[in-house]
Amino acid sequence: MTSFITEIxxxxxxxxxxxxxxxxxxxxxxxxxxxxxxxxxxxKVITSVQAAEKxxxxxxxxxxxxxxxxxxxxxxxxxxxxLMRKLTDLVKRDAEDLVHLESLDMxxxxxxxxxxxxxxxxxxxxxxxxxxxxxxxxxxxxxGKLSYTVHEPIGxxxxxxxxxxxxIMLAWKIAPAICTGNTVVIKTSExxxxxxxxxxxxxxxxxxxxxxxxxxxxxxSKAGEALSRHMKVSKIAFTGSLATGRAxxxxxAETNLKKVTLELGGxxxxxxxxxxxxLDEVVxxxxxGIYFNAGQACCAGARIYVQEGIYDQFLEKFKALTLxxxxxxxxxxxxxxxxxxSETQFNRIMNYIAIGKKEGAxxxxxxxxxxxxxxxxxxxxxxxxxxxxTIMKEEIFGPVVAIAKFKxxxxxxxxxxxxxxxxxxxVFTSNITRAVKVSNALEAGTVWVNHYYSQTPAEPFGGYKxxxxxxxxxxxxxxxxxxxxxIKINTGNPF
Amino acid sequence: MNxxxxxxxxxxxxxxxxxxxxxxxxxxxxxxxxxxxxxxxKVITSVQAAGSxxxxxxxxxxxxxxxxxxxxxxxRNRARLMHKLADLVERDVNDLAHLETLDNGKPLRNAQxxxxxxxxxxxxxxxxxxxxxxxxxxxxGKLSYTVHEPIGxxxxxxxxxxxxxMLIWKVAPAICTGNTIVVKTSExxxxxxxxxxxxxxxxxxxxxxxxxxxxxxHIAGDSxxRHMKCDKIAFTGSVNVGRAxxxxxAESNLKKITLELGGxxxxxxxxxxxxLDEAVxxxxFGIFYNAGQMCFAGSRIYVQEGIYDEFVKKFxxxxxxxKVGCxxxxxxxxxxxxSETHLNRIMSYIDIGKKEGAxxxxxxxxVNNNGGYFMEPTVFTDVKPxxRIMREEIFGPVVVICKFKxxxxxxxxxxxxIxxxxxxVFTSNITRAVTVSNALEAGSVWVNCTSIVTENSPFGGYKxxxxxxxxxxxxxANYTxxxxxxxxxxxxx
Numbered sequence: 002m003t004s005f006i007t008e009i010x011x012x013x014x015x016x017x018x019x020x021x022x023x024x025x026x027x028x029x030x031x032x033x034x035x036x037x038x039x040x041x042x043x044x045k046v047i048t049s050v051q052a053a054e055k056x057x058x059x060x061x062x063x064x065x066x067x068x069x070x071x072x073x074x075x076x077x078x079x080x081x082x083x084l085m086r087k088l089t090d091l092v093k094r095d096a097e098d099l100v101h102l103e104s105l106d107m108x109x110x111x112x113x114x115x116x117x118x119x120x121x122x123x124x125x126x127x128x129x130x131x132x133x134x135x136x137x138x139x140x141x142x143x144x145g146k147l148s149y150t151v152h153e154p155i156g157x158x159x160x161x162x163x164x165x166x167x168x169i170m171l172a173w174k175i176a177p178a179i180c181t182g183n184t185v186v187i188k189t190s191e192x193x194x195x196x197x198x199x200x201x202x203x204x205x206x207x208x209x210x211x212x213x214x215x216x217x218x219x220x221x222s223k224a225g226e227a228l229s230r231h232m233k234v235s236k237i238a239f240t241g242s243l244a245t246g247r248a249x250x251x252x253x254a255e256t257n258l259k260k261v262t263l264e265l266g267g268x269x270x271x272x273x274x275x276x277x278x279x280l281d282e283v284v285x286x287x288x289x290g291i292y293f294n295a296g297q298a299c300c301a302g303a304r305i306y307v308q309e310g311i312y313d314q315f316l317e318k319f320k321a322l323t324l325x326x327x328x329x330x331x332x333x334x335x336x337x338x339x340x341x342x343s344e345t346q347f348n349r350i351m352n353y354i355a356i357g358k359k360e361g362a363x364x365x366x367x368x369x370x371x372x373x374x375x376x377x378x379x380x381x382x383x384x385x386x387x388x389x390x391t392i393m394k395e396e397i398f399g400p401v402v403a404i405a406k407f408k409x410x411x412x413x414x415x416x417x418x419x420x421x422x423x424x425x426x427x428v429f430t431s432n433i434t435r436a437v438k439v440s441n442a443l444e445a446g447t448v449w450v451n452h453y454y455s456q457t458p459a460e461p462f463g464g465y466k467x468x469x470x471x472x473x474x475x476x477x478x479x480x481x482x483x484x485x486x487x488i489k490i491n492t493g494n495p496f
Numbered sequence: 497m498n499x500x501x502x503x504x505x506x507x508x509x510x511x512x513x514x515x516x517x518x519x520x521x522x523x524x525x526x527x528x529x530x531x532x533x534x535x536x537x538k539v540i541t542s543v544q545a546a547g548s549x550x551x552x553x554x555x556x557x558x559x560x561x562x563x564x565x566x567x568x569x570x571x572r573n574r575a576r577l578m579h580k581l582a583d584l585v586e587r588d589v590n591d592l593a594h595l596e597t598l599d600n601g602k603p604l605r606n607a608q609x610x611x612x613x614x615x616x617x618x619x620x621x622x623x624x625x626x627x628x629x630x631x632x633x634x635x636x637g638k639l640s641y642t643v644h645e646p647i648g649x650x651x652x653x654x655x656x657x658x659x660x661x662m663l664i665w666k667v668a669p670a671i672c673t674g675n676t677i678v679v680k681t682s683e684x685x686x687x688x689x690x691x692x693x694x695x696x697x698x699x700x701x702x703x704x705x706x707x708x709x710x711x712x713x714h715i716a717g718d719s720x721x722r723h724m725k726c727d728k729i730a731f732t733g734s735v736n737v738g739r740a741x742x743x744x745x746a747e748s749n750l751k752k753i754t755l756e757l758g759g760x761x762x763x764x765x766x767x768x769x770x771x772l773d774e775a776v777x778x779x780x781f782g783i784f785y786n787a788g789q790m791c792f793a794g795s796r797i798y799v800q801e802g803i804y805d806e807f808v809k810k811f812x813x814x815x816x817x818x819k820v821g822c823x824x825x826x827x828x829x830x831x832x833x834x835s836e837t838h839l840n841r842i843m844s845y846i847d848i849g850k851k852e853g854a855x856x857x858x859x860x861x862x863v864n865n866n867g868g869y870f871m872e873p874t875v876f877t878d879v880k881p882x883x884r885i886m887r888e889e890i891f892g893p894v895v896v897i898c899k900f901k902x903x904x905x906x907x908x909x910x911x912x913x914i915x916x917x918x919x920x921v922f923t924s925n926i927t928r929a930v931t932v933s934n935a936l937e938a939g940s941v942w943v944n945c946t947s948i949v950t951e952n953s954p955f956g957g958y959k960x961x962x963x964x965x966x967x968x969x970x971x972x973a974n975y976t977x978x979x980x981x982x983x984x985x986x987x988x989x
Contacts, residue, residue, distance in 0.1 A: 141952050141968065148953055151934070247746045254742030257914070258735075258757075258960050263750065285988055421749070440981045441643070452984035459633045460640055460980045466727070467750050472978050475633070480973065485965050487953045488933045491945035
């Protein structure tokens with residue numbers, strides 16, 4: 002049998018072996034082709050991985066289908082939980098391998114990945130492991146009947162995940178699916194397949210039966226399309242762009258009406274009132290809210306509205322903090338911002354910067370490439386922006402923020418809500434009434450008050466308007482992965 | 497009242513305004529559609545029909561009403577208005593029932609039962625107005641909570657088989673959660689909804705909160721499904737149209753969707769039933785009620801071999817005792833099918849059944865009665881699983897009855913369908929009742945009964961029978977969106 006085991010060396014000398022096959026039925030198998038995965042810090046190929054097209058997707062779905070009906074559907078909840086917790090033990094054990102792969106593949110600074118990714122994966126899996134035996138139906142009081150509901154798994158579910166948080170996105174899609182008794186086929190982004198492949202080894206080692214969790218990669222137009230159209234896939238969860246989200250919902254409609262949840266883009270507003278107690282804190286969070294992950298976050302606070310009284314002071318402090326953060330090689334020490342994920346994304350962001358300038362905004366800071374290797378961009382600030390500008394309306398998905406002044410609360414809320422998106426929002430104020438009223442008024446699935454970006458497994462996450470359909474995380478996610486059966490047993494007189 | 501713009505019509509002594517109900521007014525449509533009495537084939541009246549322009553007006557009205565006050569109306573006020581509406585429905589039960597029977601053809605006493613159900617549904621959801629609880633989530637260093645907010649403007653596209661019941665399935669949960677709504681009724685059965693519309697205004701709902709229009713699916717329905725200011729759409733109807741609506745939602749603004757589609761529901765009768773007459777009663781009710789025009793109809797009956805002959809004999813006797821006739825006649829069990837087109841479709845399935853080699857054991861013919869779309873309740877036996885009459889939804893008074901021996905085998909046959917709306921099981925054995933219910937891939941499973949659908953129990957399909965659940969607390973999730981608010985209490989620096 003062909004072996005796809007390869008050894009990858011990180012710049013700091015850490016070596017990781019990875020099996021680059023498609024993980025189907027607890028085996029690493031051949032794909033239809035191979036795809037090179039690039040190190041975005043250098044633009045060079047790390048390795049090539051097996052890529053799935055329709056035929057391999059069929060194999061994966063069949064494996065998941067067989068596993069579901071062959072035992073996973075009726076597996077004891079306690080056993081599901083045990084396997085999930087075992088996986089977290091293994092992720093903890095191999096955390097260094099995983100964060101090295103994540104940094105190499107995605108470009109996030111190693112220190113950041115180390116601090117965030119393994120613990121997030123573990124937290125999500127631990128949280129949902131605890132739900133395995135708490136999937137309660139209801140007993141509904143009805144005269145002459147025993148009427149109750151059961152929350153059953155759906156069957157084979159699928160997840161198509163993006164490249165901006167490979168390990169975390171993997172956990173978000175797998176954990177709730179598995180704890181509710183489904184089997185799953187995940188298509189990772191072909192830009193960042195590596196950490197998921199390592200986790201695949203751990204899934205097998207943890208003892209999950211073959212076919213329960215299958216992880217493949219491939220192009221969206223081939224493998225993703227095949228999954229969204231597969232007649233034996235009963236649900237699809239997608240995180241990515243609006244355009245692809247539409248295509249997936251259409252594909253579901255045209256095939257077997259599989260259930261669809263979507264996490265799409267955002268152009269989230271961050272509103273800073275002049276009654277904030279500590280401007281340095283506000284600046285800290287606002288900076289994190291756009292530049293974390295090199296701006297590659299669906300809920301990035303990409304439009305900052307600062308009340309006029311503190312605008313100048315805010316801008317000065319924001320600029321100073323931005324300049325103090327290093328952009329560079331993810332494996333160097335004290336790097337805040339790594340490269341963008343790819344040449345395509347790099348060009349796209351640079352194009353938005355050019356558009357911003359052309360449309361008359363002031364490029365207050367940054368705007369240029371960093372270095373001549375890899376896909377690094379200076380953290381960029383635009384000021385003197387108007388609401389109709391492209392850079393105020395369209396999602397850039399890079400380290401580019403627009404900072405605007407406002408005076409009046411009703412006006413800033415109207416501006417904040419004037420978008421097709423509705424994923425996140427930030428509000429900074431020390432006043433309780435204002436904090437609550439403004440949160441109520443903002444059309445967004447998550448509102449952060451006096452901070453940005455917190456997210457735990459217990460809190461639901463998802464979009465208003467065209468930012469998506471459905472909620473991930475929290476107890477709310479369970480309804481994405483269960484179907485409700487109502488059973489009514491007649492015990493009364495029927496005639 | 498200006499007679500040139502009034503669409504008020506005196507109809508069998510029941511006043512109905514046949515305009516489009518938008519913003520608490522009855523207005524002109526793009527064109528008119530005639531609605532037929534299926535018991536006679538004659539036109540009852542014509543009604544104003546919406547084109548895309550009128551759909552836009554309705555959605556704009558709903559949008560304005562939502563942002564203009566309904567969104568922030570107190571739950572108590574919403575509940576009060578809903579209870580008032582229920583009071584008016586109860587007051588006018590007779591008018592509503594007569595219109596329903598005239599327009600849809602269902603026997604009058606069934607229509608009366610439907611109206612009572614409508615009142616119950618309204619009151620059930622009225623009770624939820626002030627119980628839309630978010631959660632407080634224990635998170636270190638933060639006050640983290642969720643709010644269950646209304647979505648905004650909801651759209652609903654409803655079918656003709658239970659016109660006013662289907663209307664309330666969509667309106668009640670939408671309104672109680674603080675949304676506004678535009679309902680497109682079936683152009684075949686617009687009348688009871690128009691009467692209901694007048695009650696909406698009388699109850700005191702603000703203009704634009706509830707809008708009721710009719711029109712062709714491919715015009716008004718499509719327009720609603722694509723509207724950029726409609727944030728959610730709920731549809732009940734065929735699988736094909738369900739697909740089109742999901743696509744339209746994807747292509748427009750990714751509005752949330754729920755779909756209630758077709759079914760080919762199995763009804764399994766084990767030989768340990770205590771009272772075969774009961775099983776026969778329910779089985780017959782499960783397919784021939786509403787002239788078989790129910791998405792959850794138990795259209796495939798599987799009888800365990802030991803009692804098969806006796807069941808068929810009793811079933812046939814009960815079926816033959818049911819009169820097919822004028823729906824206003826108290827002795828009628830089965831009224832007409834909804835339209836000529838639909839009757840032809842059912843008859844063609846009967847031809848197909850015969851052609852494929854099934855035995856037409858009972859019925860199979862049209863019934864001539866006063867020009868209406870009547871047919872005999874029909875029973876097929878000697879059927880094979882791959883026959884079209886076993887696989888495709890007929891949506892008429894046509895049932896197939898099969899014999900089975902073995903539990904595992906009958907479950908497999910029952911589940912061998914793209915549908916999964918409902919199923920029934922008849923047995924006196926508790927273990928069997930529960931294990932078979934668990935094994936059936938259906939959103940509703942009835943044990944020792946059929947077709948019991950109530951406001952407090954979730955209803956919806958597995959597989960291609962639909963997406964989402966209506967009724968009960970489960971329905972609230974269709975009409976709310978979750979906002980997670982996290983208030984930071986810690987200093988970072």
